[in-house]
Amino acid sequence: MNDPSKMKHDCSNQKECLQLLQAILDGEATQAQKEHFMKEHLDSCMPCYQNYHLEVAIRDLLKKKCTREAPQELIESIKKQIEQNLRA
Amino acid sequence: MEEEIIKNNYTDAQKSRIFDQEFMPHINAMYNFAYRLTLDRDDAKDLLQDTYLKAYRFIDSFQEGTNAKAWLFRILKNSFINDYRKKSKEPAKVDYQEVETYYNSEDVDRQITPDLRVESLSNMIGDEISNALNALDVDFRTVIILCDLEGFKYEEMAKILDIPIGTVRSRLHRARNLLKEKLSEYAKSMGYKTA
Numbered sequence: 001m002n003d004p005s006k007m008k009h010d011c012s013n014q015k016e017c018l019q020l021l022q023a024i025l026d027g028e029a030t031q032a033q034k035e036h037f038m039k040e041h042l043d044s045c046m047p048c049y050q051n052y053h054l055e056v057a058i059r060d061l062l063k064k065k066c067t068r069e070a071p072q073e074l075i076e077s078i079k080k081q082i083e084q085n086l087r088a
Numbered sequence: 089m090e091e092e093i094i095k096n097n098y099t100d101a102q103k104s105r106i107f108d109q110e111f112m113p114h115i116n117a118m119y120n121f122a123y124r125l126t127l128d129r130d131d132a133k134d135l136l137q138d139t140y141l142k143a144y145r146f147i148d149s150f151q152e153g154t155n156a157k158a159w160l161f162r163i164l165k166n167s168f169i170n171d172y173r174k175k176s177k178e179p180a181k182v183d184y185q186e187v188e189t190y191y192n193s194e195d196v197d198r199q200i201t202p203d204l205r206v207e208s209l210s211n212m213i214g215d216e217i218s219n220a221l222n223a224l225d226v227d228f229r230t231v232i233i234l235c236d237l238e239g240f241k242y243e244e245m246a247k248i249l250d251i252p253i254g255t256v257r258s259r260l261h262r263a264r265n266l267l268k269e270k271l272s273e274y275a276k277s278m279g280y281k282t283a
Contacts, residue, residue: 019261026235026260028242050206057206058217058267062236065217070119074133078115078140082107085144086100 007046017041017048025055096148103147110156111143117238118160124233125168127222135172139164158240162248165230173226204268208275216278220270228263235260 011017020037023029029037042049098106118139123132142163143150150159221229234240234248242260246253 019257022261022264023257026242053206054204054209054268055264057209058264058271059236061209061212061217062221062232065212065215066124066221066233066237067116067120068123069116070136071133074119074136075112075115078137079112081137081141082104082144085141086104 004046007044007049009046011045011047014047014051017045018051021048021052021055025059094149094151096151098148103144106147106150106152107144110150110152111140111160114157114160115140117157118164120237121161121164121233122168124222124229125165125226126172131172135164135168138171139167142167155244157238158244158248161234161238161240165248204272204275208278209271211278212271212274216274217271220267220274223270224263224266227259228266231256231260232263232267 017037020029020033024034024037037048042052115136119132119136122135122139123129126132126135139160143160146163150156221232224232230249231245234245235242240248242253242256245256249256251259
């Protein structure tokens with residue numbers, strides 16, 4: 001991270017930047033967009049730098065906390081029904 | 089978004105192999121999707137079971153080598169809309185157009201300032217994020233699940249949801265703003281400074 005005191009504390013394009021950084025994290029941005037934003041903008045703009053880390057943290061938390069496995073007996077029951085279908 | 093449906097004529101052995109190797113590996117992701125849509129364990133079980141039986145019944149229209157996960161998610165989403173949404177505990181059918189117009193208005197963006205901090209998220213070790221996600225309107229919840237949990241591309245999401253790609257993008261953006269809003273409410277109630 002660059003020296004925070006040298007970063008700007010207001011972003012004139014915050015809405016567009018947020019959309020762009022989400023596209024980058026979603027793997028939907030072009031290489032050029034990605035390079036410009038990640039290498040040039042992020043190091044000099046505090047709000048975008050914070051937004052970036054917040055987006056990453058939310059995604060990590062979602063992955064960690066919002067998944068669950070199918071109950072084993074449900075899996076078995078589905079398999080059994082398909083086998084019966086095959087034999088029918 | 090009509091796609092040409094090529095009918096295959098798989099043998100029983102092929103059907104069985106496709107089912108085991110292409111469909112079953114997604115069962116946990118599918119269960120999670122079913123649960124997040126219905127918000128009810130029993131409904132989620134029924135929805136998952138119905139979806140897998142449908143997938144088997146329509147297996148001849150599945151093209152081997154294409155994205156089985158997206159194909160399955162689309163069936164599950166359609167089953168949910170047709171069979172469960174009506175009877176679920178969701179508030180009476182929202183006029184979606186109205187919701188979308190509201191959330192697309194500039195006002196919402198102005199209200200949503202990034203006052204949530206990474207540090208307050210790291211304190212959310214319980215069900216806060218899960219509750220925040222579940223509290224979103226089902227259409228917003230869905231895009232977050234598909235993108236952030238399941239890693240679908242915008243184009244795949246457009247096909248799963250039968251909506252244009254531009255709508256995927258804007259709905260996702262709104263959904264994330266709303267999720268942050270919920271999370272910052274939690275952060276405030278937990279007593280962490282958010283700004």
